[in-house]
Amino acid sequence: MLTPQEKKNVFHYFTSDICVFVSVYLMFMSMIWISYDHTHSSARLGILGFVQNVPFMLFSIYGGVLADRYNRKKLIIGFNCLFIVNSSLILIFQLLNILTFDFILIFCFALGSFYSLYYPSLVATVKDMISDEKEFPKIMGAASSNAKIGQLIASSSFSFLLKLIGATGTFITGLFFNIVSLISFLFLKGLKQNESQPSDGVFLQIKQGFSYTLKNKILTGIILVTALISCTFVFVTFQLPAIDTGFIKGGSSDLGILFIAGAVGGLVAGFYLGRRKSTKNLLKFLILCIFLSAMAIIGLAFSRELPISFFFGMFVDFSFIAAMGISNTLLQLFSDKNIVGRVLGVNIMFSWGLSSVLMMLFGFLIGPFGLENVMLLLGGIIVLSGIFYIILLKKQKGLLQSIYTEKNIPEGSFPY
Numbered sequence: 001m002l003t004p005q006e007k008k009n010v011f012h013y014f015t016s017d018i019c020v021f022v023s024v025y026l027m028f029m030s031m032i033w034i035s036y037d038h039t040h041s042s043a044r045l046g047i048l049g050f051v052q053n054v055p056f057m058l059f060s061i062y063g064g065v066l067a068d069r070y071n072r073k074k075l076i077i078g079f080n081c082l083f084i085v086n087s088s089l090i091l092i093f094q095l096l097n098i099l100t101f102d103f104i105l106i107f108c109f110a111l112g113s114f115y116s117l118y119y120p121s122l123v124a125t126v127k128d129m130i131s132d133e134k135e136f137p138k139i140m141g142a143a144s145s146n147a148k149i150g151q152l153i154a155s156s157s158f159s160f161l162l163k164l165i166g167a168t169g170t171f172i173t174g175l176f177f178n179i180v181s182l183i184s185f186l187f188l189k190g191l192k193q194n195e196s197q198p199s200d201g202v203f204l205q206i207k208q209g210f211s212y213t214l215k216n217k218i219l220t221g222i223i224l225v226t227a228l229i230s231c232t233f234v235f236v237t238f239q240l241p242a243i244d245t246g247f248i249k250g251g252s253s254d255l256g257i258l259f260i261a262g263a264v265g266g267l268v269a270g271f272y273l274g275r276r277k278s279t280k281n282l283l284k285f286l287i288l289c290i291f292l293s294a295m296a297i298i299g300l301a302f303s304r305e306l307p308i309s310f311f312f313g314m315f316v317d318f319s320f321i322a323a324m325g326i327s328n329t330l331l332q333l334f335s336d337k338n339i340v341g342r343v344l345g346v347n348i349m350f351s352w353g354l355s356s357v358l359m360m361l362f363g364f365l366i367g368p369f370g371l372e373n374v375m376l377l378l379g380g381i382i383v384l385s386g387i388f389y390i391i392l393l394k395k396q397k398g399l400l401q402s403i404y405t406e407k408n409i410p411e412g413s414f415p416y
Helices: 004-039 042-069 072-095 101-129 136-143 146-185 202-215 217-247 252-275 282-302 306-334 337-369 371-395 397-406
Strands: none
Touching (some): 004 072, 004 101, 004 136, 004 146, 004 217, 004 252, 042 101, 042 202, 042 217, 072 101, 072 146, 101 136, 101 306, 101 337, 136 306, 146 252, 146 306, 202 217, 202 337, 217 252, 217 282, 217 306, 217 371, 217 397, 252 306, 282 306, 306 337, 337 371, 371 397
C-alpha cells in the first residue's frame, strides 16, 4: 500500500510529467506543421525527426550515468528549467518572425538533447517514490500513459490554438505547461534514492552500463524489441503531415484528429498496464505489441479514409506506450539497483536513437519509392523481427528462470 506522502508524490509526479508532454507535443506539432506547410517535403520531415531524436542515441547513456551518480530530483528540476529556456527562445523567434527551418532544427536538437539526459532520472524516480515493491509495476505502468494524456491535451487544443492565434498561441501554451511542470515537481518530498553512489569515472560507468546490459540476453532482447516498435511510432509521428495530406487529403484539423487517435491508443495501453496486479506474462504482451505495431503501419499505408486511419493510428501509439511501459518495468525489475539508470539509458539510446537513424533513412526512401511502399517495408521488417524474437526467447527460458530466482520474483508474477 502507498503511504499518504507517497500518494502525494505520485500525484505531483504525474502532474509534472503530463505537463512536460503537453508542452513537448504542442511545440513538436507546431514545428512539424510549420516545416511541412512551408516545404511540403517528406525528406525534410525525416531530417527533422533525425535531428530531434539523434540526441537520444548520443546522450541517453550519459543521462543514465547522471541518474546513477547524482540526486535525481535536482537533475529533473534543472532540466525542467532548460525546457523553459528552450520554449521561451522558440516563442521569441516566432514573435520576431525568424523561426526558419534551420532554427527549428536547432531547437529540436536542443529539446531532444535535454530530454535524453532527463528521461533516465525521471523513470528511475518512480522507484524512489515507492516503498512497496508490489505497487511499483502498477505505478510504472500507469506512468507510461502520461505521454498520451499530454498528447491528448495537446492534440485537442492544437487545431483550435492554431486557428485562433496561430503558432504563437501554441508556443505560449507550451511554455505555460513547462512552468507548471517545474512547480509540480518541486513538491516531491522524501524520495528514497540509493545512497551508495558510484565513484568510478564517467567513461568507465558508461562502459559498465553497456557491458552489463549487452551481456544479459534478456535485457538486450527487451531493448531491441522496444526499439523496433519505437521505429514505427517515430516514423508515423513525423510523417503524419504527409500521411494526412497525401492519403486522406486532410489539413491541420485532420492532423490534430490523427494525433488524438494516437493519444487515445496510448491512454488505453497505460490504463491497462496501470490496472495489472503483477508482472505476469508481460513479455508475452510485449510480443503481441510487435505484431500490433506492424499491423498498424500496414493498415495506415492502405487507408484513405480518416476513420480507418484513426483506428490504425490508435494501435501505433498503443503498441509503443505498452512496449515502453513494459520495458521500463522489466528492465528495472531485472537490473541491479546501482546500475538501473544506465540500463534505462541504453534502452532510451536504442529506442529513440535507432529510430532517429531509420527515420531519416526512410524519409529519403519516400521520394523514389513512395510513402505507401516504405510503410509496407517497415511493417514487413517488424513482422519478421517479431517471429525471430519469439524463437530466441524460447531458447532463453533457463536464463529467465535464473533471473526470477535471483530477483525473488514469485511464480505467479513470471513475465514469461
